[in-house]
Amino acid sequence: MVDYGRIASLWVRASMAYPASFWMMAVGSFLMTGLDFVAIWVLLRNVDDLGGFSLTEIGFLYGATGLGIAFADLFVGRVDRLGQMIRTGRLDTMMTKPVPLLVQVCADEFALRRFARVLQSSIVFVWASTYVDWSLPRALVAAEMVVSGSLIFFSLFVALACVQFWTADSSEVANAFTYGGNQVTQFPMSVFPSEIVKALTFVLPIAFVNWYPSLYILGRDDPFGLPRALQFASPVAAALFLGVAALAWRTGVRHYRSTGS
Amino acid sequence: MSLIEVTDLRRTFTVRRRAEGSRRKQRTEVVAVQDLTFGIDAGEMVGYIGPNGAGKSTTIKMLTGILVPTSGRISVAGVDPSRNRTTLARRIGVVFGQRTSLWWDLPLRDSFDLLQKIYRTDPARHRTNLAEFLELLDLGELLDTPVRQLSLGQRMRGDIAAALLHDPEILYLDEPTIGLDVVSKGRLREFLRALNRERGTTLMLTTHDLQDIEALCRRVIVIDHGTQVYDGTLAGLHERGGSHRTVVVDLVDEAPPISVAGAVTRRVEGPRQWLSLPAGASAAPVVAALAASYDVADLSIQEPDIEDVIRELYSRAPSG
Structure with missing residues (x-):
């Protein structure tokens, strides 16, 4: 963790050598992600609700999943460059340093401009939160939701990048799950058929990123009548994801073949 | 017990190849190294030589923990490299001639500072080492140059300094003189000899250049097609090879x-x-x-x- 900070801060300092470039990238990234929510806002100006959820409720779901992927992307997003690090032999040199490999891979070329995504999601989340009828248990579930959501996306990033230990490049497939997972959870699950919701609960449980805890926080009944316990199960889902990611990473490293020379 | 001990080491790679006349790919085992057994004592300078594709780099990668052996046993400073890679990293230095372990876009100074932090080298010790290596490797004026702007020889010297700042017991060099001019080669050899003499650092280097070996190593291990074919003095190698x-x-x-x-x-x-x-x-x-x-x-x-x-x-x- 300490080492992550040290490597990351070195890259931040390096990127600050070109401040104009840094700010243009940061603002660009902020606007790109911002346009996302504008699209939903425009949609809801024309219809009253989506799957039975109002604009502020959707904003809450949107902000929650956005925060999850934004934190994961900020801290471990670089892992999708693993294939490139293998090809250039950079991974070999990282493996001879006394810092856990995953830390080095994720901190490499750390870019603070990715913080723009965190900022954008935070704004939507805070705005939507002002419409929530808060209580202490609800606040606790909200905190646990953001942490669990980040960890779930974090695990997805890592586990999917591990495929690159075997294949040269598979980042497009990985993106389908990570950013795709983010987009699916931007909408209330009630717009999807129940089969899909069940798959996103029991097969690839990304509905735990925001949907189940938000049902509790927003005081809504589960439209699919699934057990109420699920609304508190996000940390369990996160732990499962982390376990799978750790296993995939360890297996990948032990099967690493390096390059020719 | 030797500092580096290798017993019956073997590494194979599974390669998927399309057999002739067939559209399906078949898996074949390719042996990279086999039946390797040797020991290296503290303070030795050993040349590890062989033609291209003989398995030199594969061996170095197993000794540093990058690759996991298929079978056999390795012990470096008393530990299994692939299981204790990050712990062992503090005690060894590795230089790959073909690639840099420095941070490409950052000035040398930043790379050296970061290394001090991640290796947790005592700051005073780091300063003395850095001053010494900057002097011996003539790097002083290059400290503020980004690594990508350095020449091959300069970068190599930077890499060697980087590999040594944490006082490793063992230094592995994979083709350290490849692509260097005669003067740079000579200075690099002189530096490595002094390092071994004054600090007692154990050196293992792979090379194509027989003069590297002549200048540095009393002992050579020769590997060909993944098999060890000779282990002894350079003179003995010439004698046996009839060169x-x-x-x-x-x-x-x-x-x-x-x-x-x-x-x-x-x-x-x-x-x-x-x-x-x-x-x-x-x-x-x-x-x-x-x-x-x-x-x-x-x-x-x-x-x-x-x-x-x-x-x-x-x-x-x-x-x-």
């Missing part, structure tokens, strides 16, 4: 084949003659005898080439 040095003599006039003690005339072409003598022998008495009995216009000595030595050795090895 020889060649004295090329230009006489003032054409003459019948020269006969001097200690050398055999191999070839005569007008006034030029080629004499060969065993690689371990000194050329001085031969040259003195030549000068005493013949009118010599010019003379040069050719050292044996590493590829030749290994080819000879390989063709003479009992079972290949």
Whole structure:
């Protein structure tokens, strides 16, 4: 963790050598992600609700999943460059340093401009939160939701990048799950058929990123009548994801073949 | 117990190949190294040589924990490298001649600072080491240059300093002189010799350049097609390989084949003659005898080439 900070801060300092470039990238990234929510806002100006959820409720779901992927992307997003690090032999040199490999891979070329995504999601989340009828248990579930959501996306990033230990490049497939997972959870699950919701609960449980805890926080009944316990199960889902990611990473490293020379 | 111990080491790679006439890919096992057994004691300087694709890099990668062996045992400083890679990293230094472990876009100074932090090197110790290496490797003026702007030789010196700042017990060098000019090579060898003498650092280097070995290593291990074919002194290697040095003599006039003690005339072409003598022998008495009995216009000595030595050795090895 300490080492992550040290490597990351070195890259931040390096990127600050070109401040104009840094700010243009940061603002660009902020606007790109911002346009996302504008699209939903425009949609809801024309219809009253989506799957039975109002604009502020959707904003809450949107902000929650956005925060999850934004934190994961900020801290471990670089892992999708693993294939490139293998090809250039950079991974070999990282493996001879006394810092856990995953830390080095994720901190490499750390870019603070990715913080723009965190900022954008935070704004939507805070705005939507002002419409929530808060209580202490609800606040606790909200905190646990953001942490669990980040960890779930974090695990997805890592586990999917591990495929690159075997294949040269598979980042497009990985993106389908990570950013795709983010987009699916931007909408209330009630717009999807129940089969899909069940798959996103029991097969690839990304509905735990925001949907189940938000049902509790927003005081809504589960439209699919699934057990109420699920609304508190996000940390369990996160732990499962982390376990799978750790296993995939360890297996990948032990099967690493390096390059020719 | 030796500092580095390797027992029955084997590494294979599974390769998927399309068999001829078939559209399906088949899995084949390719042996990168097999039956490797050797020990290296603290303070030794060992040359690890072999042709391209012999398995040199694969061995170094297993010794540093990058690759997991298929079978066999490795112990470096008492631990299994692939299981204790990050712990072992503090005690070893690795330089890959073909790639840099420095941060490409950052100035050398930043790379060195970061290394001090991630290796948790004592700051005072780091400063003394850095000052010493900057001086010896002539890096002082390059500290603020981003790594990508350094020449190959400069980058190599930077990489070597980076690998040594944390006082490693063992330094692995994979082709450290590849692509360097003669002067840079000479200075690098001088530096490595001093490092071994003054700090007792154990050195293991892979190389193509026989002069690297001659300048640095009392011991060589030769590997070919993944198998160890020789382990001993360089002189012994020349002897076993039957390699020889060649004295090329230009006489003032054409003459019948020269006969001097200690050398055999191999070839005569007008006034030029080629004499060969065993690689371990000194050329001085031969040259003195030549000068005493013949009118010599010019003379040069050719050292044996590493590829030749290994080819000879390989063709003479009992079972290949």
